[in-house]
């Protein structure tokens with residue numbers, strides 16, 4: 137029987153008071169902590185008589201080491217990091233300045249170069265980075281200020297005091313597969329905080345609790361997502377310049393799905409211009425439940441243009457992560473009584489540019505300014521923290537996202553309609569046919585097998601698992617091996633399925649168990665079981681999970697909840 141993870145009841149937990157708890161040490165959380173430290177230091181030197189302490193400010197990060205769960209493209213728009221650290225170029229790990237861009241439309245065998253790069257994909261002035269290394273660098277700066285970063289600690293529950301968010305409970309450690317305490321059991325801490333800041337990245341688990349509890353998304357469009365499946369390759373020198381940026385649209389996706397690929401060149405550790413970051417982002421609003429985003433990347437690499445670039449090279453890392461695509465109208469309120477939401481957790485991502493790092497950093501800075509005001513006034517009520525909402529709305533975050541507020545919704549009816557709407561939106565400052573285009577949640581686009589051609593029709597090449605030739609293309613388990621994923625094996629499943637009967641009786645028949653296809657890490661398997669009405673039963677390999685959150689997002693019955701596993705477990709995204 138499957139046992140699912142939940143905080144152990146009836147144990148005494150260590151209680152810790154805190155001023156500010158930031159959940160998630162990605163670019164948003166780290167920028168927030170650093171800006172808060174800067175403001176406190178400036179205050180303390182100007183007001184020797186009324187010192188503020190940084191001792192009770194904590195960042196919780198579920199990864200064993202800072203940055204280990206951070207995966208991105210990545211191109212950095214330096215706008216916000218320059219505001220945070222004006223001389224960042226001196227010591228930030230920047231792999232290369234962008235020197236060249238191109239955008240292609242791919243068909244199965246050919247490529248067509250866009251005569252000019254669309255304005256939102258112009259990247260001169262941006263840097264190729266590894267987000268993993270960048271966040272490590274930022275995290276070291278946070279730790280140098282005296283703020284404590286607790287690595288290997290996940291926020292597992294929010295603590296409430298009436299309608300106020302009053303703190304965070306961290307994960308219990310040492311719980312076995314059956315949910316019993318082991319000899320090394322350590323209960324999670326209750327951190328009672330004046331201000332709780334959620335910076336958990338896309339589909340944050342505490343953010344989801346908060347949004348559900350207060351029905352925060354009721355006036356927003358449903359958030360929609362894409363999942364980016366990425367590989368890092370070492371190729372023979374000279375194939376791609378460090379700082380060269382290529383975007384592609386089209387093949388292997390058809391005109392019915394939303395998505396595209398990136399290819400970025402970087403120098404590599406030996407400065408031979410031989411490292412390629414490439415990946416394919418598939419919108420999680422496709423119709424065919426048999427579609428497999430990891431296979432989409434494998435198909436993409438077989439395009440002659442990409443295969444030639446990678447020929448003779450070696451895949452060195454693999455990973456996957458979701459990203460929020462919904463844009464401005466899908467952002468819920470981002471502040472309330474005792475809480476603020478930042479970065480991807482809020483939905484601050486510009487999907488037209490495939491960029492969110494600069495917005496995550498900026499939102500972190502604005503939240504820090506608001507938290508600082510709350511500490512000075514000793515008031516973290518909604519009245520004070522709603523200052524963050526106002527700061528976002530009068531900052532360049534809104535200015536940038538407003539121009540693309542309807543972009544993704546324009547593609548709800550496929551690529552041709554999407555291109556028409558995009559062109560119109562570009563002329564009208566993002567408006568298009570109306571100020572706010574509606575949207576459906578991505579999983580609502582998924583069709584039952586009975587409504588689809590049995591052979592997959594135009595999508596046939598995207599369906600089912602990739603076999604892999606072991607050189608250019610890989611099956612999921614081979615790819616997964618390169619993600620360095622590790623978890624404590626003896627713990628309850630952190631993929632919480634609220635009703636496994638639905639998997640075994642309904643989903644298997646109606647949708648053909650799409651979890652087996654959309655999960656990029658082979659976590660979900662339907663195994664033979666003669667006692668079940670359809671002869672199959674859901675089985676889980678939670679230790680494989682790369683924390684991409686796709687299952688929580690794309691499951692058509694919405695019965696899967698991703699909760700953090702025991703802190704420290706997960707992928708190892710060195711260099712990603």
Ligand SMILES: Cc1cc2nc3c(=O)[nH]c(=O)nc-3n(C[C@H](O)[C@H](O)[C@H](O)COP(=O)(O)OP(=O)(O)OC[C@H]3O[C@@H](n4cnc5c(N)ncnc54)[C@H](O)[C@@H]3O)c2cc1C
Nearest residue numbers: 160162163164198208209210211291337364479480492493
């Ligand atoms: C495939 C892909 C390619 C991308 N390419 C680009 C690009 O080229 N340029 C760009 O600007 N943007 C890009 N983005 C988007 C960008 O990576 C994100 O917008 C950015 O990382 C968001 O930062 P964040 O701090 O909000 O979240 P994240 O980077 O996701 O960081 C969140 C952190 O919180 C931790 N965490 C989560 N939940 C908990 C919890 N409950 N307790 C403790 N810790 C927790 C995570 O381990 C992680 O370290 C890309 C995204 C993807 C997926």
Ligand code: SF4
Nearest residue numbers: 655681682684685687
């Ligand atoms: S189990 Fe869910 S979160 Fe984990 S890798 Fe699979 S789809 Fe992603």
